[in-house]
Amino acid sequence: TVPPAITPDPEIEANIQKWLKQMTLDEKVGQMCEITIDVVTDFEKSKNGFALSEAMLDTVIGKYKVGSLLNVPLSVAQKKEVWAAMIKQIQDKSMKEIGIPCIYGVDQIHGTTYTLDGTLFPQGINMGATFNRELVERGAEISAYETKAGCIPWTYAPVVDLGRDPRWPRMWENYGEDCYVNAEMGVAAIRGFQGDDPNHIGENRVAACVKHYMGYGVPVSGKDRTPSAIPRSELREKHFAPFLSAIRAGALSLMVNSGVDNGMPFHANKELLTDWLKEDLNWDGLIVTDWADINNLCTRDHIAATKKEAVKIAINAGIDMSMVPYEVSFCTYLKELVEEGEVPMSRIDDAVARVLRLKYRLGLFEHPYWDISKYDRFASPxxxxxxxxxxxxxxxxxxxxxxxxxxxxxxxxxxxxxxxxxxxxxxxxxxxxxxxxxxxxxxxxxxxxxxxxxxxxxxxxxxxxxxxxxxxxxxxxxxxxxxxxxxxxxxxxxxxxxxxxxxxxxxxxxxxxxxxxxxxxxxxxxxxxxxxxxxxxxxxxxxxxxxxxxxxxxxxxxxxxxxxxxxxxxxxxxxxxxxxxxxxxxxxPFTYPKLINSLATYDYKPCENIGQMAGNYNYDSVMDVQWQFGFGLSYSTYQYD
Ligand code: 3DO
Structure with a gap:
């Protein structure tokens, strides 16, 4: 075995073991479930300012023991005080009902996407164009600080997908087409988000969630969340590279690519989730799904006959937390699957340990929420x-x-x-x-x-x-x-x-x-x-x-x-x-195509047909491009390459 990607903290590990011995199966499957804030929002009361529904909190946290919540993409940014009040309410409920803090996750993508008045940086593609690790680290550090200023501990960033198909509508979220640039920038971002000690995320830092594992940026159709056909060598050599670096740099969590590659959904791929990440790298972090992706194994990808079978496939493949995000039936199915012997208890304990470890590493057991008045550098000049x-x-x-x-x-x-x-x-x-x-x-x-x-x-x-x-x-x-x-x-x-x-x-x-x-x-x-x-x-x-x-x-x-x-x-x-x-x-940070039939990355020949791009591979660097990867002028007479 290789040395652990993150050296475990013995005190945290001992606490986890204590919890695993005393938790019921209901409590365990609840920790593996993530629900959108929509489900517990009181929409009537929210007309006059954001309000949660006590009745729904009773169901979600009280009855189903759900361990994580996230914001819904359709919601808008809130003031940090609104966030803090909401999270306090959730944490009070969670500590009272389960004794374990909830973990709240937000997509703070280029700065504080969802916290009003926070600092918005350039998007990832721009940060890639700086080729400047220090800038990326500093941007992530500021984003972490301003996220913590709203009592939020977990961000779904950095994005290190390789943006290699220019038609893809998420080209701009990552650091460009190159695996080395994405790896270096991803590591810098993780340092900025998490600080130096992944076991003890300080009060000004958050847990990173490196995403989307992996090969998301080369859909054959060019459209979002559509299948790819990546050769295995290419997957390992290029698309895996930034994730490997991120995990070695101490990334605490990872989100899986929604897609299907060569006919196999990533959320069902035990080799890529369990073998490559957890076993080969000896990584003890958390793997979370993307939006509704366990259900998608049944309703979209048709590799599972029922939603329950989809849960079995994904959890056995190595998923630790399901971004469900609307149906608590995930908990019921998973409990039944354990009782029926379809999902081993050891898998549940491994997943729950990873959830609890993240919560301990974030210090949420001691401080489920905190005084936000001390974050006086929020939105500073x-x-x-x-x-x-x-x-x-x-x-x-x-x-x-x-x-x-x-x-x-x-x-x-x-x-x-x-x-x-x-x-x-x-x-x-x-x-x-x-x-x-x-x-x-x-x-x-x-x-x-x-x-x-x-x-x-x-x-x-x-x-x-x-x-x-x-x-x-x-x-x-x-x-x-x-x-x-x-x-x-x-x-x-x-x-x-x-x-x-x-x-x-x-x-x-x-x-x-x-x-x-x-x-x-x-x-x-x-x-x-x-x-x-x-x-x-x-x-x-x-x-x-x-x-x-x-x-x-x-x-x-x-x-x-x-x-x-x-x-x-x-x-x-x-x-x-x-x-x-x-x-x-x-x-x-990417190759700019000149014509539709010249779409290519710097290490690929242009393809003749827009629809064949992802499958057309070789390593000649000859192409008809508008501007090459790495190109950029300045006002200086001497131009650096
Ligand atoms: C995105 C990533 C994001 C998640 C939660 O649709 O909002 O939603 O982190 O791919 C998905």
Whole structure:
């Protein structure tokens, strides 16, 4: 056996053994169950501020002894005081009914997604573009502190899936296409979230949950949560690498990929869950499912005839906690399976030990909740400064013909494009909500690109005429645009020295972000073409979660900056960079395709057919790309590779 990935603490282990001896089977299966906060929310009372239902807490915690809760993707960010009050209520109930604290998990993805007024950093893809481990560590440390300021101990981050299919709607959540970059950044994030001692997570740190194990970023169809066909050598060599590093760095928990690879759902794969993680690495951390993924083994993947059989398959494969998240029937099925001899008691004890170990390591037994008034650095100017700096290092200069950039003060600027005046576009998904659609309401204290340029150059120097705008949010219509007003932008161009066109995507996340065509919208490309006809120099700003095809408009622009999703300070960062007050240093964390049939990663040949990408492998690095992995210019005469 290899030495343990985390050296166990003897006192914690002794406590776990005591619990295992005294707990009933009901209590044990309850610890393995995670329910969404929706189930225990009193929606009537919540109209006047967030409120939990005592009756549902009685059922979920009192009767079923559920050991974990999580927020629901459809909820919105809450003030830290609201979080703290809610968690106190849950913990009081849990300590009274079970004597074991509940563990609450939240997707704090690029900073405090779900805690209002906290610091939002650039998304993962931007942090990858910095190639700067210290920045990633510091960002995670700040996110941990601000998460703890709401009494929340567990975050579902970092995301170290390899973003290797540009069509995939979660390209922007991880650190790019490369396994080494994801491994290094993942380790830095774990250090930032957890601190130095995984057995004793201090009061300013949280438990990390590295996700999604693994190969999530190469669906054959390019769509979210659809099957992949990854060769085994590729899975082990590339997709496993960041998880291996994360576990060696002391990651306390891991979330499993929802997908099916070569016909086998990850949630049912004993070899990958138990052998590779727990046995080979001697890792004593917790494996949690993704949303409803045990049920999916039956209802979506059809490898189980019933939901009960799905529970048997997943728990025997090595799952320790099920993100159920709505049906407590998981507890009933699991109890029956143990009584019927279908799931061994040793498996239950192993899983429960891992849940309890995480709770001990977090200190939740001594402090199920805490006084949040001591978190006085929450949303401090010091944290804002770090987020601004990260945004500056993450925006990538891809073209700068005739040194059109930097733009001198005194120049008249036409600012155009649907992304020019939107906090929603700067942040992307997982920003105040799952789809990020309310950022313009919640992030009013931060600057859009328009506001930042006005601050930098003077309001009178910036003419704002969007030309194209996104339709207001309703369900999954993130891509819809209003009737374009390109003529207005063209007319305004005549009064400008330079045109800055902010184009790209509106916010989205997961399945609603699926695409049928990676090409940038015709409206936006037409806007750029019409503006080019004025003869005024164009600076293209690409503000998007994945590389939309722009090959027909790149030649029309003098300069191109790929800002991706730089967060709440991304507009200020861009203004600093465009003005030359700060130098560019970001580099491409993924390969930017030129044509639909050139989709490829840096170590793959382009494929002929968009649908064949995941299966088309070899190691020639010849391809027809718009911008290569690692590419990025600066204002310096000497360019570093
Ligand atoms: C995401 C990950 C996330 C989970 C809980 O849909 O909100 O939901 O951590 O893939 C899933």
């Amino acid at each position: 010091e944290f804002a400064e770090e987020a601004l700096h990260a945004a500056e290092e993450s925006e990538v200069l891809l073209k700068n013909d005739d040194h059109i950039l930097p733009i001198a003060r005194g120049k008249k600027i036409l600012l155009t494009g649907p992304n020019a005046n939107s906090m929603r576009c700067l942040n992307g998904g997982w920003s105040y909500s799952w789809q990020g659609h309310r950022a313009d309401e919640y992030a009013q204290n931060y600057n859009t690109i328009y506001e930042a340029l006005c601050n930098k150059y003077g309001k009178e120097q910036v003419i704002y005429e969007p030309g194209v705008t996104y339709a207001p949010y309703k369900n999954d219509n993130w891509w819809e645009e209003n009737t374009p007003e390109i003529d207005k932008a063209v007319a305004a161009a005549n009064n400008a020295d330079v045109i800055i066109a902010c184009i790209g995507e509106n916010s989205y996340c997961e399945t609603p972000g699926n695409l049928t065509d990676l090409t940038l919208s015709a409206n936006q490309r037409n806007l750029v073409k019409a503006l080019a006809a004025t003869g005024k120099p164009i600076v293209l700003i690409l503000n998007q979660g994945r590389p939309r095809i722009v090959n027909d408009i790149v030649p029309l622009a003098k300069a191109v900056v790929n800002i991706m999703l730089p967060g709440n300070y991304g507009g200020d960062a861009l203004a600093n960079l465009l003005a030359g007050d700060v130098n560019f240093s970001g580099k491409m």
